[in-house]
Amino acid sequence: MSTAVPTPVARPSGLDQAPYQLIAPDGRCDAARIDACAVPAAQLLALYRGMLRIRLMDERLLTMQRQGRISFYGEARGQEAAVVGTAAALGPEDYIVPALREAGAALYRGLPLAAYIAQIFGNDHDLTRGRQMPCHPGSRAARYVTMSSCIGTQLPHATGMAMAAQQLRDGHVIAGYMGDGATSEGDFHVALNFAGVFRAPVVFVCQNNQWAISTPVSQQTATPTMAEKALAYGLPAVRCDGNDVLACYVAMRALVARARRGEGPQFLEALTYRVSAHSSSDDPSRYRDESVTAVWREARCPLVRFRAFLLGRGLLSPEGDSALREELDAEVRAVITAEESVAPPPLRSLIEDVFALVPPHLVEQLAEVAAALPQKPAH
């Protein structure tokens, strides 16, 4: 019997597939599939090193925050695979337009650790001159755009940069990052819509860590995936296991290649979990079941998984791993020691970079401040 009532259009079935994965949480894999990905051993080791470096750095800096030596810290713990795996798939001249957890991506592609730590202290070595709270790095040389704290605002910039790259025909791709929470902001939709219409060479990466401070992803959106939002704007989308660094790398590599070939914008949803607190100012035990967190923290840890994989393939030895940890930890400690004693930026920096040239009214305002500064005691 036919009915006059319309049937709603069906949801694409691909959205219900399991996320793309190459290495199981215990490190096991299908060797033939891995070989087919053709990722050189040096690249595999670089991924591990990049992840381990930010893990050790985050641990050290969080401790320092607890000791009151820095004002704030936001970790990427548990998300190292999504950060490093995706960043590693970009070319050296591609740009990263980050959200709040991609510092490891900047470090991976060459932002000196000292520059990152200097930004956290807001000292005179900070490229961004002590103007933002910790965890807001940025560098032209690393092609890593200086983020703002505003959630989602960077996404239209990523699209615009990609439109410019397209216009200049320089062959570069832009990676625009976001969290799951950011997908609710208008800027997310605007960015994907413009990217789709102009076929801009941008790859959006959503690190779906399932939390936005205390808001679970189920309260963020009624759609079961973030990928389907991309489909709505005409972007091809891939969902991958965000705790499998190789899956992140291989998926991103494919999407970047498509964007670079002129196939338009792409979307990657990396499924992961925020195992840490939102930031040093947060206490997640007040709003979520931390026994679930413990599973992600331990059994699904991206570093444990990749380490097991590398050991299994004979690419890493337990001794080599210990030596690497020691090397990276020593580097982090040395840089922190060096940067902690660096002086703050000069007073004059307060009025610089508002405009290309310092205007007279700012000179006048600064003079008023300078005239009333408390005298520093003579040493």
Next chain:
Amino acid sequence: MPVYNIIQAVNDALRLEMRKNPRVVVLGEDVGRFGGVFRATTGLQEEFGKDRVMDTPLAEAGIIGTAIGMALYGLRPVAEIQFADFIFPAFDQIVNELAKFRYRSGGEYPAPMVIRTPYGGGIRGGHYHSQSPEALFAHTAGLKVIIPSNPYDAKGLLLTALRDEDPVMFLEPKRVYRAARGEVPEGEYTIPFGQAKIVREGQGLTVLCYGAMLHVVMEALEKQGAAEFDPEVIDLRSLVPLDTETILESVRKTGRVVIVHEAQKTCGFGAELSALIAEKALLHLEAPIVRVCGLDTPFPYTLEMEYLPSPERITKAIADTARF
């Protein structure tokens, strides 16, 4: 020398700079094929192609947000917001992103670009086709705010904006878009920012204004007899940077000030001008500073000419201040 209106002058400036600098691109709603709802971008897409003159989806945050990305990447975007009243979806992008990019990045990521938008009342547009949001932008560190009142200035100031290293809010007084006509030299010329223009020299009092209000002030002088008080009329042209020297010099000479703007009075740009004069020239004043402004109400429709500063209101303010 050709006689242009403001729209033609804007179009001329865009065309000249686009010919000269391949990095200049134009984007906005209906700016390409249609040439903009006020026709300011007429013919540009024909000459420069769809890559450089882009019709965008209907999303102001997207227009400004993507333009910022283009600027970060080295293009020189000119974003058109169809009416200033519709700029607010992009307000976050302008205030939190565009205005702060150079500062927050320590100079690593400057974002020089121009936002053009028609603003102001007197065209029977009601709430949402009439507002004057200049003070909101002047209040935001990192933006330059430019408002021409005539075709000559529109072209020269826009060419300066297109070559400036900072983000520029370029507010175009749509009430006089076509009515203000004048000789405009062919070819390039620039007018530096931060230089007010003394439109009429006088000894009696100082009248500070900009945009469409300049024309209303001149009508007060020419048709309502306000000229008898010998006012010095100053067209600010640039709110940020502000030509404090020209303003203060005039105030020191006349000792009396009337400020005219159509935006609402409270926290309008006139408040800033009044404070400046009080700080720097108080002892030269011989009368209270008077502001003739829009009312502190949403912009009305039927009674808009009562809301807006009129030649009569301005004449009365001038007479009262001169006689004080």
